[in-house]
Amino acid sequence: MKDSELIDLYFSRNQLAIEETKNKYGHYCYKIAYNILNNNEDSEESVNDTYLVAWNSIPPQSPANLAAFLGKITRNLSLKKLRSMSALKRGAKNTPTVFHELEECIPSNMSIDENLEAKELSISINKFLEKLPDYQRKVFICRYWYFESTKDISKRFSFSESKVKMILKRTRDKLTLHLEKEGYII
Amino acid sequence: MKTDLLQDAIGLVKEEYITEAFSKNKRTSKTVIIASAISLAACICIIAVWCLNSNKETAENIIWSDTKTKIEFSEDNGLVGNIDDNLNSAMKNATDDVYACVITSFDDYKLTADDYYRIEQLRQKLSDEESKLSIAAENCANDLVASKGISLAEAHMRIYTQPDFKKAREDYINAKKEYNYANLIAQSDIRKDEIEHLKSLGFKLLIDVSDEKYTAYFSAFHNVLGIFTATKDQILSLKDDTNYRLYGANKNAEKFTFGDYFSDFELELCEDCKLTKKLKEVYENNPEEEVTVNITFGYFGKEYTTQEIDALAYEAIGMTKEEFEQSATMEIVNRFTEIRNNLIWHADYYENLARKYLTNSEYIELTAYSGSATAKLTYKRALELCNYNDIAYISIKDEQTVGIYTDIKLGFDE
Numbered sequence: 081m082k083d084s085e086l087i088d089l090y091f092s093r094n095q096l097a098i099e100e101t102k103n104k105y106g107h108y109c110y111k112i113a114y115n116i117l118n119n120n121e122d123s124e125e126s127v128n129d130t131y132l133v134a135w136n137s138i139p140p141q142s143p144a145n146l147a148a149f150l151g152k153i154t155r156n157l158s159l160k161k162l163r164s165m166s167a168l169k170r171g172a173k174n175t176p177t178v179f180h181e182l183e184e185c186i187p188s189n190m191s192i193d194e195n196l197e198a199k200e201l202s203i204s205i206n207k208f209l210e211k212l213p214d215y216q217r218k219v220f221i222c223r224y225w226y227f228e229s230t231k232d233i234s235k236r237f238s239f240s241e242s243k244v245k246m247i248l249k250r251t252r253d254k255l256t257l258h259l260e261k262e263g264y265i266i
Numbered sequence: 267m268k269t270d271l272l273q274d275a276i277g278l279v280k281e282e283y284i285t286e287a288f289s290k291n292k293r294t295s296k297t298v299i300i301a302s303a304i305s306l307a308a309c310i311c312i313i314a315v316w317c318l319n320s321n322k323e324t325a326e327n328i329i330w331s332d333t334k335t336k337i338e339f340s341e342d343n344g345l346v347g348n349i350d351d352n353l354n355s356a357m358k359n360a361t362d363d364v365y366a367c368v369i370t371s372f373d374d375y376k377l378t379a380d381d382y383y384r385i386e387q388l389r390q391k392l393s394d395e396e397s398k399l400s401i402a403a404e405n406c407a408n409d410l411v412a413s414k415g416i417s418l419a420e421a422h423m424r425i426y427t428q429p430d431f432k433k434a435r436e437d438y439i440n441a442k443k444e445y446n447y448a449n450l451i452a453q454s455d456i457r458k459d460e461i462e463h464l465k466s467l468g469f470k471l472l473i474d475v476s477d478e479k480y481t482a483y484f485s486a487f488h489n490v491l492g493i494f495t496a497t498k499d500q501i502l503s504l505k506d507d508t509n510y511r512l513y514g515a516n517k518n519a520e521k522f523t524f525g526d527y528f529s530d531f532e533l534e535l536c537e538d539c540k541l542t543k544k545l546k547e548v549y550e551n552n553p554e555e556e557v558t559v560n561i562t563f564g565y566f567g568k569e570y571t572t573q574e575i576d577a578l579a580y581e582a583i584g585m586t587k588e589e590f591e592q593s594a595t596m597e598i599v600n601r602f603t604e605i606r607n608n609l610i611w612h613a614d615y616y617e618n619l620a621r622k623y624l625t626n627s628e629y630i631e632l633t634a635y636s637g638s639a640t641a642k643l644t645y646k647r648a649l650e651l652c653n654y655n656d657i658a659y660i661s662i663k664d665e666q667t668v669g670i671y672t673d674i675k676l677g678f679d680e
Contacts, residue, residue: 106591120596148281155277163270182269182276198271202278209283221287224276235635 083146090138097138098131105147109154115227116158126158133157155225178227181248185256186265201264208258212251219247353501353512366472367501369491370511371460381452388445395434395441402434417564419637419658423535423542450476460491467503469494533661540652542661549645557662558630559648562638563619564658565612579606611635619656 081100089097109130113123130153143149209217219237222228230248234241259265353367406428410421425431450457454476461471473493504510533542541549548557570578580587582605583598590602608614613634620632620639628647630640640663643651651657 102591114596114599145281145285148284151284152277152281156274159273159277179269179273182272185272186269198274198278201271201275205275206280206283209279214286217283218287221279221283224273225279225284225287 086146087138087142090135091142098135101131101134101150105150108147109150112151112154112226113158115229116155116162122161123158126154126161129157130154151226178224181252182224185252185259204259204262204264205255208255212254216247216251219244220251223248366493366495368493368513369464369469369504370513371491378452381448385445385448385452388441388448392438392441392445395438399431399434399438402430406431416655417566417658419562419564420535420540423533423540423659426534447476457491464491464494468500469496533659533665535659539649540657540659541648542659542665544665545648545660545662548662549648553645556642556644557648558640559643560638560640560661560663560665561620561624561643561651562636562658562661563616564656565615565637566656567612567615570609575606575609578609608634612637623651623654623657 081104086097086100086104089100106127109127110123113126113130114120117123117126130150133153134150141149209220212220215237219233219239222233222236223230228236230241230244233239234244237244239247256265403422403425406425407418407421410416410424410428411418414421416424457476461474465471471492472495475490475492501512504512533544535541536543536546539546545557545559576587579602580590583590583602585594585598590598594602611634613632616634616637616639617632620629624639624641628641628643630642632639637658643660648660651660
């Protein structure tokens with residue numbers, strides 16, 4: 081089923097919308113959730129919550145990119161769930177490493193302006209991503225948006241794992257410089 | 267946790283970035299880069315010929331101390347401060363005191379509204395040419411497959427000579443030049459300031475990248491200032507200046523090979539056989555020796571639809587789709603993914619070909635997702651294998667690197 085047809089189902093409040101979303105994007109959302117939560121039950125819960133949020137959001141929203149729209153919801157819900165857990169140890173084995181890598185972007189003697197909103201920061205990150213070569217941007221998104229392991233990324237792009245790690249390291253370094261220059265890290 | 271905000275912000279990046287990252291990547295199945303994968307803004311890579319030998323060393327986290335300055339270098343993923351691994355190795359190993367380096371700057375360039383509008387139009391034109399190039403590449407490859415009965419993988423390697431592709435490539439390069447040049451000119455004032463600053467530190471400008479003939483190779487969005495010559499002391503004086511990145515080699519390198527990722531196909535085949543030109547050169551210099559090569563197979567098997575692949579994968583794990591969705595454990599999900607990937611990559615097909623054409627002593631390993639096998643072959647055996655239609659082409663192992671690099675001979679007049 082085409083995305084436009086799926087969205088029509090949401091707009092006509094037809095409950096088949098959820099069934100069809102599950103058929104088309106169930107695995108995709110599950111993978112995102114599992115990358116973050118590493119737990120079947122929690123991941124399934126996140127994915128089911130995703131359908132509910134989508135049902136409540138469309139209409140009025142009419143996403144131009146349904147995959148990204150659903151993926152974003154799953155990612156947010158899964159991260160929220162993870163943060164509500166007592167410790168990261170319940171997350172995927174990969175997740176603490178990803179968190180640690182992101183922490184490296186903010187030097188230990190600095191922090192992010194706490195008054196800042198994620199939306200504002202994302203505008204700056206978009207500017208940063210726009211300047212990156214395609215393959216670096218894709219690798220960055222696979223790691224820090226999808227929380228994929230470096231091994232999976234290396235398979236996806238036919239790079240060696242060490243190359244993926246090097247790309248990520250260099251991109252993080254660039255991001256730190258970018259955020260410092262834009263005044264977001266203080 | 268202080269990264270929460272950063273995670274949330276990354277969660278809000280443009281949707282196109284989210285979908286493009288997860289979309290099927292042509293490189294995974296073809297081991298070639300099609301021009302559509304060209305990136306506009308590319309890191310400048312400088313690879314001196316001898317540096318290829320030093321890569322192994324630098325990957326091992328060497329810590330060394332410069333004898334003259336006593337500065338200690340600890341390598342982390344190839345970067346030492348803001349100096350890249352090649353230049354770092356050059357300074358470590360070479361006795362010369364003069365080096366050449368490309369310097370990029372992290373200064374922000376503010377564009378006027380007029381410049382922005384003009385550059386945006388050129389960006390759009392470049393993007394259109396990229397699409398045309400990609401379409402021409404696919405059409406030429408398909409024509410070759412139909413007319414010569416060769417595999418798609420071999421067709422991709424032979425595409426350079428096709429008129430439609432050559433024309434599309436030329437148009438793309440011109441659009442790229444226009445775009446890069448417009449960027450460089452729009453930023454010329456600040457670039458001049460930066461270059462003057464470096465000159466005041468003793469750096470000598472060897473190549474000004476705003477010279478039109480170089481603009482196809484540099485992307486202004488990565489703020490390349492130019493190629494400079496400098497002494498080791500001068501280079502080290504910038505070691506901790508995070509405004510710059512330095513990439514380079516010593517003067518004994520004789521030439522730099524540099525370029526950005528404005529690439530087409532990375533490997534070039536000989537006209538009379540399926541060996542890459544580089545591999546043939548290696549064999550001609552050592553005709554009796556075994557060389558570790560990458561053999562890319564052609565695919566002439568059945569093309570499965572996604573539905574067929576899913577059906578076969580469900581059958582292989584002995585579950586229906588509904589059962590899988592309701593009760594699959596992570597172990598089953600992983601098994602399902604593995605089976606599915608093997609079907610997508612035609613792993614069995616390529617494994618059979620590797621077994622058919624390679625002896626046990628020749629065979630090293632199979633890389634299913636790129637449809638290729640690594641093996642040790644003599645020149646005679648490699649030429650023999652070229653005769654089989656199932657073999658698409660044979661290259662040196664790891665011959666393909668990202669990007670096309672253009673040689674520039676350096677003139678050291680010191």
